Amino acid sequence: MSRPYVVLSVATSVDGYIDDASDRRLVLSGAADLDRVDAERASVDAILVGATTIRRDDPRLLVRSPERVARRVAAGRAPQPVKVTISGGGDLDPGARFFTTGDTTRIVYVPSGVAVPDALRAVATVVSTGSPLDPARVLADLHGRGVERLMIEGGTTVHTLFLTAGLVDEIQLAVAPFFVGDPAAPRVVGPGVFPHDARRRMRLAGVTQLDDVVLLRYLLDGAVRGSAQRPSDPAGHREGRR
Ligand SMILES: NC(=O)c1ccc[n+]([C@@H]2O[C@H](COP(=O)([O-])OP(=O)(O)OC[C@H]3O[C@@H](n4cnc5c(N)ncnc54)[C@H](OP(=O)(O)O)[C@@H]3O)[C@@H](O)[C@H]2O)c1
Numbered sequence: 198m199s200r201p202y203v204v205l206s207v208a209t210s211v212d213g214y215i216d217d218a219s220d221r222r223l224v225l226s227g228a229a230d231l232d233r234v235d236a237e238r239a240s241v242d243a244i245l246v247g248a249t250t251i252r253r254d255d256p257r258l259l260v261r262s263p264e265r266v267a268r269r270v271a272a273g274r275a276p277q278p279v280k281v282t283i284s285g286g287g288d289l290d291p292g293a294r295f296f297t298t299g300d301t302t303r304i305v306y307v308p309s310g311v312a313v314p315d316a317l318r319a320v321a322t323v324v325s326t327g328s329p330l331d332p333a334r335v336l337a338d339l340h341g342r343g344v345e346r347l348m349i350e351g352g353t354t355v356h357t358l359f360l361t362a363g364l365v366d367e368i369q370l371a372v373a374p375f376f377v378g379d380p381a382a383p384r385v386v387g388p389g390v391f392p393h394d395a396r397r398r399m400r401l402a403g404v405t406q407l408d409d410v411v412l413l414r415y416l417l418d419g420a421v422r423g424s425a426q427r428p429s430d431p432a433g434h435r436e437g438r439r
Contacts, residue, residue: 200336201347205356206237206369208410213384214377215352222254225373229407232262237369239265241278242344243304245335247355248284251295258350259299277301279344283330283355287313287323296320304342306335332362353383361389368399368415371407393417 208225209215217223226234238244239260246256258280260266266276277299282289283306289295296303303321307313309328317323326334339347349359359365370385393399403414 198333198337198340200333200340200364201242201344202367203336203347203349203359203365204237204241204367204369205349205359205365206234206371207351207356207385208371208373209385210373210375210377212376212378214379214382215385216383217377218379218381223377225410226371227373227408227410230371230410230412233371233405233407233412235261235265237348238278239269241346241348242274243279243281243339243346244348244350245281245283245355246295246350247352248282248289249354250350250352251282251289251293253352255294256350257294257298275301278348279304279339279342281306281335281339281347283307283332283335283358285311285330287311287317289317291316291320304339306330306338332358332364336364353385353387356385357387357389360386360391363392363417363419365417367402367417368413370413370415372411372413374409392419 207215208230210225215225238258239262244258246258250256259277260269270276279302280295280299281304282295285308287305287307289305305313305317305321305323306326307323308330309325311325313323324338326338336347349355349365397419399415399417401413402416403412405412
């Protein structure tokens with residue numbers, strides 16, 4: 198199945214947590230890394246997050262910089278990337294910022310046979326993709342809709358789903374200089390069988406210091422083929438720079 202080039206972008210604490218266990222969103226990156234994420238968003242055709250991230254963080258998932266939006270438009274692209282989520286039951290608030298902000302398309306992938314409320318269908322394209330939901334079919338469907346480059350932005354369950362399926366080409370891991378230390382908090386990934394273990398290491402393609410955050414860029418050679426293998430560096434970070 199043909200699919201987009203998939204970049205997984207995540208910010209983590211030194212001890213591997215992507216949030217704490219409180220109700221408030223934990224700030225992991227700094228201004229420079231957030232700007233780097235904005236540049237990455239501006240380079241992609243679509244951004245995917247899990248339904249829990251929408252419910253918990255209520256993200257906008259928009260390119261913030263007007264200059265970057267203008268450059269997309271000048272290049273004949275949509276002003277904003279398509280927003281994509283996956284959900285087992287379609288229990289999502291149509292008033293969430295995912296649905297209400299930005300001039301763009303929203304797509305909700307659900308397993309086949311799930312009855313999705315009309316209120317959600319009114320604000321998003323709902324697509325059934327197998328039972329259980331098949332992440333490879335999600336990517337193939339997105340590719341069919343013109344998505345050549347996809348950014349996955351959390352959370353734990355979604356990372357684990359796409360990584361264990363071998364459907365990620367690149368990880369951009371921003372490491373914040375502190376610990377969370379709470380086993381109740383979500384980690385970068387959950388348990389699973391990952392194609393890249395100690396016997397098959399990922400390729401370190403770049404190290405960049407962004408204030409007190411370190412961005413590690415890994416290429417997952419041997420991810421399930423279908424994408425054009427096009428690693429790129431939209432944020433302008435040179436490989437190996439510290
Ligand atoms: N630091 C970062 O960079 C970063 C970025 C994003 C998120 N986060 C954090 O990540 C945490 C959320 O992670 P999470 O693991 O709880 O949730 P998640 O990955 O955001 O979303 C999980 C949900 O996605 C849907 N889903 C996942 N796999 C599916 C499958 N195979 N079939 C159908 N639906 C599926 C389900 O939705 P339904 O429940 O609707 O069935 C599931 O409950 C939050 O604390 C958030 O702050 C951190």
